[in-house]
Structures are given as structure tokens and as C-alpha cells.
Amino acid sequence: MPKAVAITGNEAVAEAMRQLNPDVVAAYPITPQTEIVQIFSTFVADGLVHTEFVPVESEHSALSAVVGASAAGARAMTATSSQGLALMWEVLNIASGMRLPIVMPVVNRALSAPINIHCDHSDTMGARDSGWVQIYSENVQEAYDNVIQAVRIAEHPDVRLPVMVMMDGFIISHGMETVTLLEDDVVKRFVGEYRPEHSLLDVDHPVTFGALDFADWYFEHKRQESDAEAGVSQVVISVAEDFARISGRRYGLFEEYMLDDAEIAVVALNSTAGTVKEVVDALRSDGVKAGLLKLRLFRPFPHRDVLSALRHVKAIAVLDRADTYSTMGGPLFIDIRNVMYDMPGPRIVNYIYGLGGRDIDLDEINKVFEDLKDIATTGKVGAPVTYLGVRE
Amino acid sequence: MATLRELAQKDELLTGGHRACAGCGAPVALRMALKAADTPVVVGCATGCLEVTTTIYPYTAWKTPFIHSAFENVAATISGVEAAYRSLKRQGKINREIQFLAVGGDGGTYDIGFQSLSGAMERGHDMVYICYDNQAYMNTGIQRSSATPLGAATTTTPAGTVMPGKPQTRKDLTAIMAAHGIPYVAQTTISHWNDLVTKVKKAFAVKGPAFVNILATCRLGWQIHPADSIEVCRVAVDTCFWPLFEVENGKWRLTHKPREKKPVVEWLKRQGRFKHLFTDQNRHILDEIQADVDRKWEELLRRCGEGSS
CATH class of the missing domain: 3.40.50.920 (Rossmann fold)
Structure with missing residues (x-):
């Protein structure tokens, strides 16, 4: 039976991550996202997930490690806010350009300067043209539901793009609401196994990721990326329909x-x-x-x-x-x-x-x-x- | 220790046909290093000469899984690949033995990638990091790095009338990596194939992170004849500018002691980038370089428990 609980946005996202049970999570703490990393670390410490947790030394390395893990065929996640997202900027475009289905919750926080830890959308708006799918969430329930749906959207063969899921810093991340959580096995069945087309660990079929594209190919590859974006809406709708069947909650564009x-x-x-x-x-x-x-x-x-x-x-x-x-x-x-x-x-x-x-x-x-x-x-x-x- | 015949019979994981310059030390270093791997190896490479000359789409010179992400993040990238491997292995989804190798030039290792490298080593990933150190940003056109030696002319430390090349000495990255307390750190070069292969083999064999710093020529940046590439590295060892040593579980050991320590000018005079030092006006810099080499060599001997030369 689905259960109603009173939890914060950060707790709900961490719970969604526990249920998604990614193969790899690499993350770095930043207010107001920190709790997600902390709570997830306790899941790792208590053996509640099979995730390999990589406690990196920066957000740049967080997303870099997640790119490596995803290219190695793992379901890989990270989470960040504000300056952390800004530090990831270079790697954001690499993740989308390599068509890696990474899912990243982002807790919206203002960008420096002046330094400020509270909510606005300057962080994710700065990343709006990075080729990532961006999904925004009104409340704790939506943040939870969107993170789970994001995995299916990102990994869909017509998409194969990274997805950011947003919620407002403090207002939602630290605000407590009554939320209906899904059963672990329902989430597990909903997202299924990740089966990558190519993997660095498939050593019998070696592939080169991140090759050098000159003027003779770069444009075609970026055009393919744009084509993939054109198909995202349809996938978002169909994943939402499947999600309604397991949750009773309806989402659209x-x-x-x-x-x-x-x-x-x-x-x-x-x-x-x-x-x-x-x-x-x-x-x-x-x-x-x-x-x-x-x-x-x-x-x-x-x-x-x-x-x-x-x-x-x-x-x-x-x-x-x-x-x-x-x-x-x-x-x-x-x-x-x-x-x-x-x-x-x-x-x-x-x-x-x-x-x-x-x-x-x-x-x-x-x-x-x-x-x-x-x-x-x-x-x-x-x-x-x-x-x-x-x-x- | 493998024989040359044995090594020659192993598959080439970095094939010919790549577009590195004739006489480039980087592919030589990597071909030798990959011969040291006994299991399949996944390679990550920082942006730089090696990456751009080996992966020009739709071609690749790598017959082993390869990833390039950005300039400063190869250590973090491979740490993620290794984490994926550990996770999938633990879940029973993969059962092969696979090695992980991150490669960067001195720019991607000493400078912009230093934080990423330090982090990955501290976290203890089971990976090998190889720096092919050609002592400047060669891919962008020979700009100085923190690996560039004192007095060398680069395009950002040109030999001018008031500035005679790079004013600073190079950073001792190998010692810095040893200070991380990781199981294996070594310094080698392409003129000593046996030393190089043996060290990379050890690096792959240890459980946990290992770092190998390989001096590799850039015939354009060093202004040498392509055919002299290997010989110039040999002289770097003979002059004790680039000593061959390893640090295994904290224990420093010299792996090669030159029979006779040659003056460092023997190394400098072979390279056009030091040409301006051989003038009356700049000759004192040669003395400074020799004094610096002597001091560091004595320090290394002390660390290795060797008698003074």
C-alpha cells in the first residue's frame, strides 16, 4: 500500500533515490541540497542500496564521475544547487553531447555575487541551453514523482539525454508536506533495468566516447541532439501516463x-x-x-x-x-x-x-x-x- | 620482467595511423604502458595532444574502451567508470577483471586537472594515472606549465631581452603524489622501456590508486630532431634531471643510478628551447639549473637511503 508521510523535499528526493537504487551516485554537498547527499549517505552506510557512492572533491568532479559511470553502463545520479551547478557547467554540455541518461535533482538557489543561499532560479536558468531536459516541481510530492519519472524519460531510446529535476531551495527542500510514497518494488518495476546500447565495460566491443569532431561531423551530431529534444515531449507524456497507472497522480507538460x-x-x-x-x-x-x-x-x-x-x-x-x-x-x-x-x-x-x-x-x-x-x-x-x- | 620479444607479441591497444607528430613521446609511452596490462583496460584521456591525435571522428586508434570528457577531469571520469565497475560487479552483472587507466599530459595533470587527480587518489579508486609529461601545453602551442623547467623558452615564457625563458623551477609532482600516501608512485621515461613497463605493471597490480609520471618528448616544444626523441630522454636520466625511482607503500627506491652523473648542460644543449641560455648574459641560469638538479638529486638519494653520489 502506498503510504502518506510528512517529509521535506530533500527527504523525498533522497527517498526516491533510495528506491531508484542507482548503480553510482557521485555528489558534493552544497546548501540547500546538502541533506540529499547526507541522507543518501546513510542509506549507503546502512546497506539499503547497492549504490557505489563517490564522495568527490567538487561538483565538477561529481558530474565528471557520473559521466564516466554512465558511459560505463551504470545508472548514475548526482544532485546540486547554485554554485555547484555553475561549476558543473562545462560537464553539463558533455553529458548531453554524449547522450548520457543522467538524472540530477537540482535544488534551486541564487547564484553569487552577492552570495545568497536562498531560492531563485538563476542557477538552472543559466543551464537552460545546455541540452539537458529540465523539469520543474511545485511541491514535495511533485519533486518525488518527477525524479522517478526522470529516469524513464532520460533512458528512453528516443531521448537518451540527461534530465534535471528542480525544486525550490528551502521553500520546498526544507518545507515539510504530506506526501504519498510508492512502494519500493513498484518504483523498481516502473524504472526497470537500465540496458545501455554501448558501455565502456563491454571490453569485447570497445568503443570510443568523446571523440574529436571537426567541422565535417560536429554539426551533424549536434543536429541529432536537437532532433532528440524534439521527441522529448511525447516521451514525457507517455511516461506520465504510465506513472498515473502506478500512482493515480496525473502529469503533463x-x-x-x-x-x-x-x-x-x-x-x-x-x-x-x-x-x-x-x-x-x-x-x-x-x-x-x-x-x-x-x-x-x-x-x-x-x-x-x-x-x-x-x-x-x-x-x-x-x-x-x-x-x-x-x-x-x-x-x-x-x-x-x-x-x-x-x-x-x-x-x-x-x-x-x-x-x-x-x-x-x-x-x-x-x-x-x-x-x-x-x-x-x-x-x-x-x-x-x-x-x-x-x-x- | 617481460622480454622485448614477449612485449612485441602482445596486441597493440593503441594502433598506428594516429596523427601524433613523428618523434612524439606520448604514444610511445602509452604503447609501452598498455603492454604492461594483463587484463582488458579501459582508458580515459584528458584533452590534449594524445587525445586529439588518436580519436579524430570517425576514426579511433584505441582498440580498447576509451573515454575523453574534458581537460581537467580525467581522474574524476575514470573514478566514475571504476565506481560503476565495482557496483556492477558487486551486483553480479559483470564478472570480468578489468583495469582502469587515466592519462593526461602535464597541463591536464600538474595544473588544471590537479584537484581532480588529488581527489581520485585520496578516495582510493583502483586505477592507474599516467602523466605523459612533455613539460608544457604542447597541444595549444607550447605554453608554459608548472612542469616546464627553469629557463625553458615557451610561447608564454619566450626568451626575450629581459626575460630569459621560464623564471620558475618545475613542480615536483611525483613527490606530491607520493605525499598522498597511495600504494604506488613512480617516475620513469620512454628511453628505459624495461623500467617503464615494470613500473606500469606494478601500478596495475596494486590494489588501489597508482601514479606513474613519464617524461615524454615533444619534438616541437623541445626543438629536437624527431629521431633524437628517445636519446634526449636517456640523457635526462643520465644527468639526473629526471631520475628513475618508485615509492612503493611509502618506501622510496631508486630504480636506476647513472654510473656517471653527467652535467645537466648535456641535456639542455640538445634542445632548442634552452638555446638562449648558452650566452654570456644567461650563463648564470645554467649554473642555477645545475644547482637545482644537484640539490634535488641529493634529496632523492637521501629519501631512497642511497649514499651521496
Whole structure:
């Protein structure tokens, strides 16, 4: 029987990793991800997993070791946050370029400088063009469910790409929620055995990983990578369907909350979506046709589906917990505007909020919807990009 | 100890047809080292000359499993491969005996890959790390590294009118690796095939990490004739610039003591990169180099429990 337990995001992710029982985990501690490594280490110390745990001397080495392990045919995982992800940057592109199905939970935290240990999305947004699949999670349950599904997505023969699973630092990683966990054997059956096409340990069939590609081949190989990204959405959906059968919980490329008939809507990632739902509920009870699109799959961007989900909305506010410093708004805003470019109609504005862990509250989200009401009525947009909740 | 005939009969795991320069010491070092392996071996290679000249897609010169990831992470990469092996073996999914070899040049080992190397050695992975030390960043065009000797001209320490080549002495990486307290550390070179093969064999045989530092020529960077590649390494040993020794479970041992210690200028004068030192203005640097070699040689003799030369 599935059991309901009260645990934090970090505990849930560590529990998912115990159930996934990877062959190799190489990791380095960083706030707020540290607990995942600590808890997983106790599983190793108590013999609850068959994992070879490699306690490396840096995140660069963590992902490097995981790349080696994955190329050796192992199911391999790591986890990180912020500066750790930044230090991995070089190897991120190697993992995706080598088409290695690595799964990495990332606990979102602001990037230095100034140094800050709290949540924003500057870390994973900086890695959005690294060829990794990126899946964002609203709460502890989603973080747990997404990590388990990520293994199937990454290893799918049509994908064979590394996957990052995000949750908000402290807000979710250290926040306790009631979560329904799956049985160990159910998870084990769901992910099955990993059967790599090539392995460094298949010494009778030696292969060379990471060869030098010049101008005569590099482009073709990168084009294949792009092709693989185009197939990710379909795999995410089919894995979610299988997951619904074992869990009763349904996932898609994104969640549409009161969006069908919405005239004004917010687009958001991760835990803020939960706060937005509260506001949408209140507005709906006042007769306001408000809605939310909570993106789950951010990379590759499910542009056709997002377009068809938002095309009827009159005014859209995109909430970004990261800036691009391009003076054109946050990364999610830039993508949403791009998606909607061919669709005359919706007016789109951007709110950059919550950097360095600054809370966003109901009043602020209410203000966003108030702005949207004005825009929907007048069709006029003032400043396309607003910084929300900051002392100007 | 294997005979040359026996070694010649073993399969070549690094085949000919790769694109290293004529006279390059790196493939010579690796061909010899791979002859020392008695089981299948998985090779990881840092970005560098050896990697770029042996794996130009769609070709590979490696007849054994091979991985290249980046410049500074070959030790971490192979530590992950070895961890996968241990895990899969424990689970009964693999039952072969396999060895693991990480290879880097001096740039990827002494400098940018030093942290990754130190970490992997400290963690105790059952792997061998071989540095082919050609004393500069040869792949990018002969820039100085911390392995470049005092006085050598490189493209970032050129012999100018006020700066006569590299102002610093080289880092003693072999001693630093010995200080890690790992089971086996050795220093050798390609002119002494028997010394090299014996040491790599020992490195593979120990349980746990082993490090072997192999002096290997770069005919472009050292400005030598390709045919002199082996001989120049022999003179490096004879002058005690590059002594042959090993540190087995903490015990230092000289594996070759030159009958007569030649002056270091015998080694320097064969290489164009030291040409500018043979002028009245720079001759004092030759004396400094000799003094440095003498001091380090005496220190090595002391560590090895040998009498002074």
C-alpha cells in the first residue's frame, strides 16, 4: 500500500533515490541540497542500496564521475544547487553531447555575487541551453514523482539525454508536506533495468566516447541532439501516463489551472505556482476569469502545447524568478513571448520577483492580476517588465 | 620482467595511423604502458595532444574502451567508470577483471586537472594515472606549465631581452603524489622501456590508486630532431634531471643510478628551447639549473637511503 508521510523535499528526493537504487551516485554537498547527499549517505552506510557512492572533491568532479559511470553502463545520479551547478557547467554540455541518461535533482538557489543561499532560479536558468531536459516541481510530492519519472524519460531510446529535476531551495527542500510514497518494488518495476546500447565495460566491443569532431561531423551530431529534444515531449507524456497507472497522480507538460476559460492568466514555475492557485481561487469566487499555466517541462520548451493553451487568454503575466540581464525580461518571459509571437491577441507582461529568496505573497500576486485586468480591458501595456517586491 | 620479444607479441591497444607528430613521446609511452596490462583496460584521456591525435571522428586508434570528457577531469571520469565497475560487479552483472587507466599530459595533470587527480587518489579508486609529461601545453602551442623547467623558452615564457625563458623551477609532482600516501608512485621515461613497463605493471597490480609520471618528448616544444626523441630522454636520466625511482607503500627506491652523473648542460644543449641560455648574459641560469638538479638529486638519494653520489 502506498503510504502518506510528512517529509521535506530533500527527504523525498533522497527517498526516491533510495528506491531508484542507482548503480553510482557521485555528489558534493552544497546548501540547500546538502541533506540529499547526507541522507543518501546513510542509506549507503546502512546497506539499503547497492549504490557505489563517490564522495568527490567538487561538483565538477561529481558530474565528471557520473559521466564516466554512465558511459560505463551504470545508472548514475548526482544532485546540486547554485554554485555547484555553475561549476558543473562545462560537464553539463558533455553529458548531453554524449547522450548520457543522467538524472540530477537540482535544488534551486541564487547564484553569487552577492552570495545568497536562498531560492531563485538563476542557477538552472543559466543551464537552460545546455541540452539537458529540465523539469520543474511545485511541491514535495511533485519533486518525488518527477525524479522517478526522470529516469524513464532520460533512458528512453528516443531521448537518451540527461534530465534535471528542480525544486525550490528551502521553500520546498526544507518545507515539510504530506506526501504519498510508492512502494519500493513498484518504483523498481516502473524504472526497470537500465540496458545501455554501448558501455565502456563491454571490453569485447570497445568503443570510443568523446571523440574529436571537426567541422565535417560536429554539426551533424549536434543536429541529432536537437532532433532528440524534439521527441522529448511525447516521451514525457507517455511516461506520465504510465506513472498515473502506478500512482493515480496525473502529469503533463504543464498544469492548466482554471485556464480553459481564463481571460487573464499567470505563467509560473515551481513553488510560486501554489501561491498563484490561492489567488486564482479567490478571484474565481469573485467571478474573475483568472487562470494559471504552471510549466513542468521547461526544456525542451513545449511550444505548440503552450501556444494552444494560452491563445484564448487576453492578458498574460509571466513570473520569472531569474533575470537575464538582457533588459528584455526574464528567461520564461522571453520564451513565452517567442511562442506567442505568431498569435495576435494576448498581451504579455513580465514580473521578475523573488530573487535571493525574497518571498512573494498573495497581495503581490493579486496586484499582478489587477494589472492584467487593466491590460485586458484597455489592451494597453505600460512597462513590459516589472520588478515585483523590490525596493526601487 | 617481460622480454622485448614477449612485449612485441602482445596486441597493440593503441594502433598506428594516429596523427601524433613523428618523434612524439606520448604514444610511445602509452604503447609501452598498455603492454604492461594483463587484463582488458579501459582508458580515459584528458584533452590534449594524445587525445586529439588518436580519436579524430570517425576514426579511433584505441582498440580498447576509451573515454575523453574534458581537460581537467580525467581522474574524476575514470573514478566514475571504476565506481560503476565495482557496483556492477558487486551486483553480479559483470564478472570480468578489468583495469582502469587515466592519462593526461602535464597541463591536464600538474595544473588544471590537479584537484581532480588529488581527489581520485585520496578516495582510493583502483586505477592507474599516467602523466605523459612533455613539460608544457604542447597541444595549444607550447605554453608554459608548472612542469616546464627553469629557463625553458615557451610561447608564454619566450626568451626575450629581459626575460630569459621560464623564471620558475618545475613542480615536483611525483613527490606530491607520493605525499598522498597511495600504494604506488613512480617516475620513469620512454628511453628505459624495461623500467617503464615494470613500473606500469606494478601500478596495475596494486590494489588501489597508482601514479606513474613519464617524461615524454615533444619534438616541437623541445626543438629536437624527431629521431633524437628517445636519446634526449636517456640523457635526462643520465644527468639526473629526471631520475628513475618508485615509492612503493611509502618506501622510496631508486630504480636506476647513472654510473656517471653527467652535467645537466648535456641535456639542455640538445634542445632548442634552452638555446638562449648558452650566452654570456644567461650563463648564470645554467649554473642555477645545475644547482637545482644537484640539490634535488641529493634529496632523492637521501629519501631512497642511497649514499651521496
